Amino acid sequence: MEKDRKETPVSPILGKQSVSLQKPVYMIDSASIVGKKEGEGPLGDLFDLVGEDDMFGAQTWEDAESTLQKEALGTALRKAGWKAQEVRYLFAGDLLGQEIATSFGLVNYELPLFGLYGACSTCGLSLTLASMIISGGFADKAACVTSSHFASAEKEFRFPLAYGNQRPLSATWTVTGSGAFLLGAEKTGKARAKITGLTPGKIVDYGLKDSMNMGACMAPAAADTIEQHLKDFGRQPDYYDKIITGDLGKVGQTVLIDLLNKKGIDISGQHMDCGIEIFDAGEQDTHAGGSGCGCSAVTLSAYVLKMLEEGVWKRVLFAPTGALLSKTSFNEGQNVPGIAHGVVLESPV
Amino acid sequence: MEKDRKETPVSPILGKQSVSLQKPVYMIDSASIVGKKEGEGPLGDLFDLVGEDDMFGAQTWEDAESTLQKEALGTALRKAGWKAQEVRYLFAGDLLGQEIATSFGLVNYELPLFGLYGACSTCGLSLTLASMIISGGFADKAACVTSSHFASAEKEFRFPLAYGNQRPLSATWTVTGSGAFLLGAEKTGKARAKITGLTPGKIVDYGLKDSMNMGACMAPAAADTIEQHLKDFGRQPDYYDKIITGDLGKVGQTVLIDLLNKKGIDISGQHMDCGIEIFDAGEQDTHAGGSGCGCSAVTLSAYVLKMLEEGVWKRVLFAPTGALLSKTSFNEGQNVPGIAHGVVLESPV
Numbered sequence: 001m002e003k004d005r006k007e008t009p010v011s012p013i014l015g016k017q018s019v020s021l022q023k024p025v026y027m028i029d030s031a032s033i034v035g036k037k038e039g040e041g042p043l044g045d046l047f048d049l050v051g052e053d054d055m056f057g058a059q060t061w062e063d064a065e066s067t068l069q070k071e072a073l074g075t076a077l078r079k080a081g082w083k084a085q086e087v088r089y090l091f092a093g094d095l096l097g098q099e100i101a102t103s104f105g106l107v108n109y110e111l112p113l114f115g116l117y118g119a120c121s122t123c124g125l126s127l128t129l130a131s132m133i134i135s136g137g138f139a140d141k142a143a144c145v146t147s148s149h150f151a152s153a154e155k156e157f158r159f160p161l162a163y164g165n166q167r168p169l170s171a172t173w174t175v176t177g178s179g180a181f182l183l184g185a186e187k188t189g190k191a192r193a194k195i196t197g198l199t200p201g202k203i204v205d206y207g208l209k210d211s212m213n214m215g216a217c218m219a220p221a222a223a224d225t226i227e228q229h230l231k232d233f234g235r236q237p238d239y240y241d242k243i244i245t246g247d248l249g250k251v252g253q254t255v256l257i258d259l260l261n262k263k264g265i266d267i268s269g270q271h272m273d274c275g276i277e278i279f280d281a282g283e284q285d286t287h288a289g290g291s292g293c294g295c296s297a298v299t300l301s302a303y304v305l306k307m308l309e310e311g312v313w314k315r316v317l318f319a320p321t322g323a324l325l326s327k328t329s330f331n332e333g334q335n336v337p338g339i340a341h342g343v344v345l346e347s348p349v
Numbered sequence: 350m351e352k353d354r355k356e357t358p359v360s361p362i363l364g365k366q367s368v369s370l371q372k373p374v375y376m377i378d379s380a381s382i383v384g385k386k387e388g389e390g391p392l393g394d395l396f397d398l399v400g401e402d403d404m405f406g407a408q409t410w411e412d413a414e415s416t417l418q419k420e421a422l423g424t425a426l427r428k429a430g431w432k433a434q435e436v437r438y439l440f441a442g443d444l445l446g447q448e449i450a451t452s453f454g455l456v457n458y459e460l461p462l463f464g465l466y467g468a469c470s471t472c473g474l475s476l477t478l479a480s481m482i483i484s485g486g487f488a489d490k491a492a493c494v495t496s497s498h499f500a501s502a503e504k505e506f507r508f509p510l511a512y513g514n515q516r517p518l519s520a521t522w523t524v525t526g527s528g529a530f531l532l533g534a535e536k537t538g539k540a541r542a543k544i545t546g547l548t549p550g551k552i553v554d555y556g557l558k559d560s561m562n563m564g565a566c567m568a569p570a571a572a573d574t575i576e577q578h579l580k581d582f583g584r585q586p587d588y589y590d591k592i593i594t595g596d597l598g599k600v601g602q603t604v605l606i607d608l609l610n611k612k613g614i615d616i617s618g619q620h621m622d623c624g625i626e627i628f629d630a631g632e633q634d635t636h637a638g639g640s641g642c643g644c645s646a647v648t649l650s651a652y653v654l655k656m657l658e659e660g661v662w663k664r665v666l667f668a669p670t671g672a673l674l675s676k677t678s679f680n681e682g683q684n685v686p687g688i689a690h691g692v693v694l695e696s697p698v
Contacts, residue, residue: 012487017437017461019487060681088366089549097446097505098675099466100683103552107686112366112549114478115688117448117464129463129478136485138361138368156446156677200438200461203452326447328505332409334449337456339464 015232035176069105119322124341147178148292179297197344205337215252221338246296246320249288274299364581384525418454468671473690496527497641528646546693554686564601570687595645595669598637
């Protein structure tokens with residue numbers, strides 16, 4: 001049997017756009033670091049590090065975000081007992097123009113870097129590519145890092161903070177935080193989860209233009225990736241304990257469930273959104289929920305992986321979404337299309 | 350022998366950061382589209398399409414750049430006789446904040462997209478990841494697309510064009526152009542080249558801060574990747590007919606050759622820079638040379654692949670560099686670090 005398998009290897013290609021990993025990639029360890037507000041939220045006790053203020057000892061918000069990435073990766077490496085040099089490749093990105101949080105946050109690790117941009121889907125994008133590169137035999141160990149920062153994102157995408165503008169209830173609150181994930185080909189000792197399937201997503205544009213309602217802009221992309229994932233793998237929603245999006249928030253959650261219902265797919269029993277979990281919207285005045293690359297990354301590290309590690313959940317589909325806009329594209333009247341990348345995480349138990 | 354190989358597969362991991370592809374990935378076809386100025390340069394006759402003006406029928410510079418990506422990929426697909434749906438995954442990126450040229454240029458292809466950011470190294474980054482994903486068996490066909498546009502880049506990084514500021518002689522001129530590359534696991538019919546090796550690069554920061562001399566800022570990263578590549582593969586510079594950087598320009602070329610000379614590596618006989626080749630600096634007033642993601646991409650498609658296809662060159666190392674800065678990081682006094690990703694391209698003959 002073993003011999004047969006070697007001579008006719010099973011192709012990992014599955015359906016229209018998915019990949020099935022016969023031999024899983026292991027999520028060896030991870031770390032999360034967040035700002036003060038996130039630390040005060042419902043998941044506050046679960047994060048590895050909570051900042052006392054949101055500057056993290058830096059002089060600028062952008063440099064503060066770089067510090068988040070540096071600390072998240074450093075903490076993950078310490079937790080796993082890995083030396084930085086053991087990591088063969090880094091997969092990382094953030095929301096800022098030209099990804100400066102990543103460049104200046106990770107430069108001192110002196111590791112080969114694959115710079116990625118998938119807006120708030122970047123955590124899923126990084127796990128997808130790193131899993132393929134490890135499964136393909138091109139690296140034994142890799143690390144994925146993503147971040148966002150409330151203040152650097154407001155400056156990059158919206159209004160100067162000092163302007164004190166009002167926010168509609170459909171708006172989300174960019175999470176200040178960074179998550180780092182260490183992936184390995186082998187389970188040496190413990191692992192937090194195993195990655196067994198991937199569904200990279202395509203850009204989906206429903207013609208929406210409201211950057212203050214990004215949940216609605218991104219929901220069609222989440223629906224597209226989840227639908228294609230279930231089709232490619234021949235699974236029903238209840239195969240998963242949770243189907244997890246990144247930062248759709250309350251408005252986007254409704255749109256996603258409605259869109260899939262129209263296709264005969266009911267995920268209402270499984271759906272969870274990191275943006276809804278991370279804040280207490282009523283108490284913390286965050287409106288529709290949290291957002292940003294950091295939102296799904298820190299929730300994955302602190303909460304989702306904990307539930308898998310402990311065997312409370314057996315299998316989840318993690319599909320963070322990104323809104324593909326910039327200040328320039330918004331000002332020029334372009335739509336806000338979305339993208340979502342799906343990653344299957346299973347309990348290592 | 351064949352049987353032995355199957356039972357003990359050779360690892361593609363080579364040295365500190367390289368990958369050796371025992372079974373090459375094929376560059377099936379490619380396309381280049383450029384603006385008027387690039388069409389008037391020394392490589393003008395070799396490009397697939399030259400625009401009559403730099404708007405390409407669009408209303409904004411950003412949308413013009415999106416049009417470049419759309420047309421480059423469309424042209425490559427037509428040349429190869431591929432349907433868009435045959436492409437399993439897209440690997441693409443550009444220089445603009447949040448990569449809007451890519452998002453709006455490629456949305457209508459409805460293909461799973463891996464968004465990448467490596468500044469002007471993005472063409473090398475996209476070929477590196479696509480080659481690994483194909484070689485690992487996760488896709489049979491993939492496409493890589495990158496672009497830059499003189500006017501959208503000036504607006505993004507420097508001064509408003511209408512300001513008419515003077516440019517120092519060390520400055521480069523952002524190329525208006527896009528290159529698209531179709532990669533396949535199998536050589537079905539013709540191929541323009543084969544990809545046999547990869548050396549992903551790390552961020553290298555020598556503390557330089559002059560965004561008007563990006564050649565000097567990026568040269569240390571090129572030196573680092575080229576040195577590591579030669580070490581990992583155990584090769585001498587003269588193994589290659591050409592060692593090709595993307596947009597170091599004349600100042601950066603001198604720095605690169607000097608840096609490597611100090612390490613006992615002489616590439617002066619092999620080095621070629623796409624930014625130096627694409628313009629006639631004297632006639633076209635482009636100072637140190639061309640730059641931008643589009644510079645290395647269109648030169649690779651139009652000139653380098655032609656030389657490999659015709660067997661004039663047998664082997665080249667293509668290592669485009671990126672300068673990791675943004676308007677914000679520059680204004681906040683950050684350095685301008687660089688990164689370079691190396692790809693070995695061989696004649697398919």
